[in-house]
Amino acid sequence: MIILKIFLSLIVTVAFLILAFSSKYVYFKKLALFFFYLLAIFFVISPESADILSTFLGIKSSGSILILYISVGMLFLFFANLYMHGKKMERKFTLLIRELAIREAYKTEDNKNKKDDKANS
């Protein structure tokens, strides 16, 4: 049983990492969110099915605990997605600032030349 548990948690971890941190599989991500949305509605309509499912999965208390577990997982996924999104935005922002900095590069000698030009004219 313990081996099965480790195996399952490994699968969940790998799936989570792929969904959360990879820029690919955007459709899977959306599909997963949609699936959980449907699941949430389903549990609202028939709460007792959550109880049945949780007994099947071996969670000893009520089905609401199962829903809690799923929500925590989803929240993590949301957070990781947001984090990655922030990283991507930061990258784009950096490239923009860099481009601007290089365009407006300034050679301090120019300063003197300009002054000399003025003095000459």
Added chain:
Amino acid sequence: MSKKEVGIIIPMFNEELVIIEVLKKLKQVRPNDTIIIVDDGSSDNSYDVVKKQTSDVYLLKHNVNLGQGAALQTGIDFAKKLNIDYLITFDSDGQHSPMDIQPFVDKAKEGDFGIILGSRFLGEAVNMSKFKHYFLKVSTYFTWLTSGIRLTDSHNGFRLINLKKHSNFEMTHNGMSHASEIIDLIHSNKMTYIEMPCTIIYSDYSKVKGQSMFNSINIVLDVLFGKVSK
């Protein structure tokens, strides 16, 4: 435009008190090199001080503060435009010694190395605390673990990058974790590397300005997140 062989990048963030002194010393020793200063959105007068009080220095400015890694990469991109062959990264707080530059350049020419990393443990670390010594030793083991490259010193700002050989050199980490990223780049770009002694002078000023050791937590997380998100 006359082509200059050696370029020196100085990322600068709020250094109005010392930057002129650092530049003066640098110019005395290296009058023929191209100096590129990247102001990383300083909130003090660093930019104006450099603009008014120096000559023959390229001055670039990030409009907002992005981090040392970003400032270095901006300097590298600019150096590529100037066709610079050998690029030295130099700190703006006076920690590094301009005397170290020539041996690095000579070595790079002689051995055609892709990158030369400065090491304070091979060279001289003036006024370094015991604790910092051991702390940096541990960080080299972390680097070894994550990149497979074993060095004597990992987060040292003094290096030479051979742009002639590696014109595609690009860092993406904006913060202080760029030092670890460089070591990853050595691995992924198959750069030939060597470590050389360099002097680091810990003055009271640089001790205050330098990064706190707590920032290493940030660096470790950035490195690990960077690895998963590729």
